[in-house]
Amino acid sequence: MDQPVGELLKARGLRSTAQRRAVLTALHGHAHSTAAELEHRIQSADDGEGASRCLSRQGLYNVLEDLSRAELIRCIEPAGSPARYELRVGDNHHHLVCRSCGRIKDVDCSVGRAPCLEPGDDAGFSVDEAEITWWGLCADCRPASAQRPPRH
Amino acid sequence: MDQPVGELLKARGLRSTAQRRAVLTALHGHAHSTAAELEHRIQSADDGEGASRCLSRQGLYNVLEDLSRAELIRCIEPAGSPARYELRVGDNHHHLVCRSCGRIKDVDCSVGRAPCLEPGDDAGFSVDEAEITWWGLCADCRPASAQRPPRH
DNA sequence: AAGTAAAATTGACCTAGTCAAAACTGGCCA
DNA sequence: TGGCCAGTTTTGACTAGGTCAATTTTACTT
Numbered sequence: 548m549d550q551p552v553g554e555l556l557k558a559r560g561l562r563s564t565a566q567r568r569a570v571l572t573a574l575h576g577h578a579h580s581t582a583a584e585l586e587h588r589i590q591s592a593d594d595g596e597g598a599s600r601c602l603s604r605q606g607l608y609n610v611l612e613d614l615s616r617a618e619l620i621r622c623i624e625p626a627g628s629p630a631r632y633e634l635r636v637g638d639n640h641h642h643l644v645c646r647s648c649g650r651i652k653d654v655d656c657s658v659g660r661a662p663c664l665e666p667g668d669d670a671g672f673s674v675d676e677a678e679i680t681w682w683g684l685c686a687d688c689r690p691a692s693a694q695r696p697p698r699h
Numbered sequence: 700m701d702q703p704v705g706e707l708l709k710a711r712g713l714r715s716t717a718q719r720r721a722v723l724t725a726l727h728g729h730a731h732s733t734a735a736e737l738e739h740r741i742q743s744a745d746d747g748e749g750a751s752r753c754l755s756r757q758g759l760y761n762v763l764e765d766l767s768r769a770e771l772i773r774c775i776e777p778a779g780s781p782a783r784y785e786l787r788v789g790d791n792h793h794h795l796v797c798r799s800c801g802r803i804k805d806v807d808c809s810v811g812r813a814p815c816l817e818p819g820d821d822a823g824f825s826v827d828e829a830e831i832t833w834w835g836l837c838a839d840c841r842p843a844s845a846q847r848p849p850r851h
Numbered sequence: 852a853a854g855t856a857a858a859a860t861t862g863a864c865c866t867a868g869t870c871a872a873a874a875c876t877g878g879c880c881a
Numbered sequence: 882t883g884g885c886c887a888g889t890t891t892t893g894a895c896t897a898g899g900t901c902a903a904t905t906t907t908a909c910t911t
Contacts (some may be wrong), residue, residue, distance in 0.1 A: 564858065592897080603860050608899070613858090624778035629898060643824050646897055652822040666833050670804040673797050675837035681818050683826035714877055718888065734867080755891050760868070765889090781867060 550555065551627065559617040566602050570610045571634075577629040579651045582607055625651065625680060641679040647688035711769040717753050722762045723786075726772065731783040731803045734759055777803065777832060793831040799840035806833065 552571040553563035561567065573588040574580055582590075589602050613631055618637065624630045625644045635653065643652040653685075656679075661663040666674065704723040707714035713719065725740040726732055732740075734756075741754050754762075763784055766772040770789065776782045777796045787805065795804040808831075818826065 626776035671838035672835040682828040683824040686823035
């Protein structure tokens with residue numbers, strides 16, 4: 548980040564509290580963090596701010612929801628995984644998830660708007676987001692015999 | 700269904716048990732059932748088979764996993780909802796989910812294979828499935844002032 | 852410096868499952 | 882037709898990942 552996290556918060560109309568700053572800071576450098584990972588990271592952070600060491604579980608969930616609503620972070624919930632939070636927002640990117648180890652990779656939305664944002668039949672819904680998850684095996688989890696199988 | 704459920708099971712190499720038949724039967728006529736819904740439906744089913752009234756919670760989850768692995772049913776887990784099970788399998792259809800009431804609609808995969816099955820960059824994964832979820836508000840949940848907003 | 856709405860803490864509670872071990876049974880075989 | 886036994890199911894305890902409600906604290910305004 549360039550902007551201090553406190554300024555980011557205020558720019559979105561949120562109060563700048565130690566807990567919120569700590570969560571935003573803890574998200575940096577980790578693309579898809581779970582609540583538990585953030586909790587550990589914050590508790591063991593000896594970052595000179597003192598107060599940031601302490602954050603209750605409920606407080607963490609509150610902060611995560613506030614930041615999500617302010618669109619400073621995004622929450623994804625792949626099947627079989629606890630919720631994960633990421634700082635990449637506003638770019639409509641998608642995810643590739645390994646069925647075996649759970650590893651997640653970001654995928655840019657290269658197909659543009661058309662097929663990806665509109666269902667063929669919206670059944671009367673007003674759609675505001677298309678979420679794509681690709682499932683498969685990552686290079687590390689794929690059995691050696693099946694490395695790079697021919698694609699089409 | 701045309702084929703008796705017992706035959707379906709055997710065709711997939713699974714034993715035909717009262718519990719499995721009961722779950723398959725309970726899925727009919729309900730596009731996206733939760734485990735709890737199936738449990739209630741099975742317990743209150745007085746379908747003359749007698750034994751079908753009884754199914755433990757663990758048994759239900761076992762059956763659901765066995766049927767999923769045999770590709771007789773499919774499990775979806777939209778964020779914020781318990782797992783849901785559906786009989787539609789093998790047709791790569793997707794889902795439209797209402798953010799407000801949780802209602803789910805099936806969407807045929809009209810874009811064919813290309814954009815929907817392949818990420819732009821597969822990051823070394825071998826991808827076997829693309830799952831698309833469209834999020835929005837269904838006609839009933841959309842505030843009256845916003846009915847049918849202009850699209851595009 | 853005080854007031855106050857917003858945010859955080861506390862601790863109980865809940866849902867949607869999972870685990871391990873014991874008991875039962877469907878379908879094959881003699 | 883009965884016995885066997887791997888495959889199923891039951892039982893009951895347990896867990897992860899969160900939510901709820903009430904109280905206390907704090908960041909920002911005046």
